[in-house]
Amino acid sequence: MKVLIIEDEKTLAYEMEAFLKKAFYLCDMAHTFKDALEMLGINQYDFILIDLGLPDGDGLDILKQTKKHNPEAACIILTARGNLEDKVIGLDLGADDYLAKPFYLLELQSRMQAVARRKFNINVELLALGEFNIDLQKRLVLHPTAEIELSKKEFDVLSYLLLNKNRVLTRMQLSEHIWGTYADDDYDSNYIDAHIKNIRKKLNVFGTTDWLETVRGVGYRIKHR
Amino acid sequence: MKLSTKLVLFITGSKLAVALLFVLSLPFLVQQIASQFTNYTLREQKKKVISDVAKNGVDYYLQGEKNFGSYTMLKEEYIAIEQVQPNEHIDTIKNSQRVFVDKDTLNYRILSYTFKNGNQNYLLEIGKATSSINQYNKPLQRFALYILVALIALTLIIDLVFTRMLIKPLAKIIRTKLLHRKFPFRTPLEKVKTSTTDFSYLDESLVLLLDKINEAFAKEKEFTANVSHELMTPISILQSKMENLLADEPLSEEVSLRIIEMMKTLDRLKKISGSLLLISRIENEQYVKNDIVKPLNLFNDIIEEIGHRLQTQNISLTLNISPDAILKNVNYxxxxxxxYNLINNAIKFNIPNGRISITDKQHENNTYELKISDTGIGIAEDQLPFIFKRFRRTNSTEAVGHGLGLAIVKTIAIYHQVEIEVESKIGEGTTFKVLFVK
Structure with a gap:
């Protein structure tokens, strides 16, 4: 997958590149509006990450250009403006997703995966997890003997861990993914722990959940294959 | 006392005083006028006598006698001509007494005048009884009093109407500029129409003052928005760096934990700027209020979002909301x-096995009330006025939250023109009432 990162904050762009490289994305970077248009003219991309606040132009104009020259690319808007209108206009102009800064790189990558699944029609079949099977589409946890009912949030936690398997997810990354950016008054809560406890309790009735690891002080990880 | 009442009272008082003075001085005035008029009449009569004498000679009156005298029936007037010494010369008008043959003594105003006819010097006396001069005094005084009282009553009504009209702009200025003004002042202020320069000066000064307040508020909003916004990029960079650092395996456990601590601190900073940014966005009216919300659905959504938090302390929650209730022109x-913030607080500050109840009530005066009560630790009474202030943590026994939760609540409430009432007792719990006025 080829990605163009359009971001005027070079440090941030490099961090995004470093993170995405590990997930085997090929990254190009553009730090100005002008560079971005040039690169879009030369290359074709699968993903274009557009920062709206560029010093020499409006990111929304890049989005329009992309839709002309590289229509099959998936576009994700990144912005610190946090302006609700931008979100609406961006999605109207054909952006596939919208992320407000500051975001976790893991969240960005997960959104890209989700967009890819949708856009490139990658059919996710049942994901095997020990004795269990997870149906992401129908949001079900299946065991040969039964269908296990998880609450909405519990399923979100489990599937997020599974989609990022073999990687330690911090409580903060999980919280932000599950609860989004509601201006929560708590900055050090253990609510994720309660969910994990419930998931284990519900699944342990049917089989072992030793694939779901607690990483002391850091967070959780699904270790699998 | 109202200004218009004061004005009318003062005007009436001063009018009454002037009128009273006039009525009291009326006898003197009448006397003055009467005596002047009497003098005038006496002089006219004198002129006539002198011209008669000049035309017909003094004998026209004397008829051969030495003296002449004549008076009216009741002796109100008399005239007399008599011979006097040739060197005597008199021309006066004064009050004096005259004694008549029948011993009647009367007060007269008398014109005395000497004139010559032939070789003789004569003294002419014309008198008018003073009692007859003063006879109009009493009725005049009475009538003047009646008329003046009537006039004062009439002008009082006119004054009342006029002062009302005069003061009207003042009432309008107070009503439109000062009373029931909800902060921030969004509606542009209209000039109050008045021809009274003092009022227009007051009006303009008030508009200027309100503009200044608005300006200061706008500056503060802009500052908050800018600071929070400018913080987002550096936070973004730091967060990404730490995330990458943490992903660089293998890391010793100690290093991982340190990075996590840093990330937690950064998360806190992120939430504070995020909350401040949210507040300034609401204050900048960046949210559209055209949703129709069913409170029952709203609370079900919220409970789905944070209901799991009840489990940690085994808190029970009862939701009793009428399914027909609807809120219009709000932002979902x-x-x-x-x-979310209110319920989150109700959970956070509750006691183990505590209760939370959420109810609604339709008041008769078109007010819809949503009430959230908890059995939590409560808020001290002296702290209640400050709970909506930014960064004011009243439950400061433990470091929970960043102190913006209720500030956000207040900002949203103001934006929706919703009233919030709080009751709380230490150790018993807290009740928040959210009042929607239609």
């Missing part, structure tokens, strides 16, 4: 945030 996300 903001209301969600408002009640």
């Amino acid at each position: 996300d903001l209301l969600f945030q408002l009640f």
Whole structure:
């Protein structure tokens, strides 16, 4: 997958590149509006990450250009403006997703995966997890003997861990993914722990959940294959 | 006392005083006028006598006698001509007494005048009884009093109407500029029409003052928005760096934990700027209020979002909301945030095995009330006025939250023109009432 990162904050762009490289994305970077248009003219991309606040132009104009020259690319808007209108206009102009800064790189990558699944029609079949099977589409946890009912949030936690398997997810990354950016008054809560406890309790009735690891002080990880 | 009442009272008082003075001085005035008029009449009569004498000679009156005298029936007037010494010369008008043959003594105003006819010097006396001069005094005084009182009553009504009209702009200025003004002052202020320069000066000064307040408020909003916004990029960079650092395996456990601590601190900073940014966005009216929200659905959504938090302390929650209730012209996300924060607090500051109840009530005066009560630790009475202030943590026994939760609640409430009432007792719990006025 080829990605163009359009971001005027070079440090941030490099961090995004470093993170995405590990997930085997090929990254190009553009730090100005002008560079971005040039690169879009030369290359074709699968993903274009557009920062709206560029010093020499409006990111929304890049989005329009992309839709002309590289229509099959998936576009994700990144912005610190946090302006609700931008979100609406961006999605109207054909952006596939919208992320407000500051975001976790893991969240960005997960959104890209989700967009890819949708856009490139990658059919996710049942994901095997020990004795269990997870149906992401129908949001079900299946065991040969039964269908296990998880609450909405519990399923979100489990599937997020599974989609990022073999990687330690911090409580903060999980919280932000599950609860989004509601201006929560708590900055050090253990609510994720309660969910994990419930998931284990519900699944342990049917089989072992030793694939779901607690990483002391850091967070959780699904270790699998 | 009202200004218009004061004005009318003062005007009436001064009018009455002037009128009273006039009525009291009336006898003197009448006397003055009467005596002047009497003098005039006496002089006219004198002129006539002198011209008669000049035309017909003094004998016209004397008829051969030495003296002449004549008076009216009741002796109100008399005239007399008599011979006097040739060198005597008199021309006066004065009050004096005259004694008549029948011993009648009367007060007269008398014109005395000497004139020559032939070789003789004569003295002419014309008198008018003073009692007859003063006879109009009493009725005049009475009539003047009646008329003046009537006039004062009439002008009082006119004054009342006029002062009302005069003061009207003042009442309008107070009503439009000062009373029931909800902060921030969004509606542009209209000039109050008045021809009284003092009022227009007051009006302009008030508009200027309100503009200044608005300006200061706008500056503060802009500052908050800018600071929070400018913080987002550096936070973004730091967060990404730490995330990458943490992903660089293998890391010793100690290093991982340190990075996690840093990330937690950064998360806190992120939430504070995020909350400040949210507040300034609401204050900048960046949210559209055209959603129709069913409170029952809203609370079900919120409970789905944070219901699991009840489990940690085994808190029971009862929801009793009428399914027909509807809120119009609101912003769903903001209301969600408002009640989310209130319920979150009710959970956070509750005691183990505590209770939370959420109820609604339709008041008769078109007010819809949503009430959230908890059996939590409560808020001290002296702290209640400050709970909506930014960064004011009243439950400061433990470091919970960043102190912006209720500030957000307040901002959303103001934006929706919703009233919030709080009752609380230490050790018993807290009740928040959110009042929607239609």
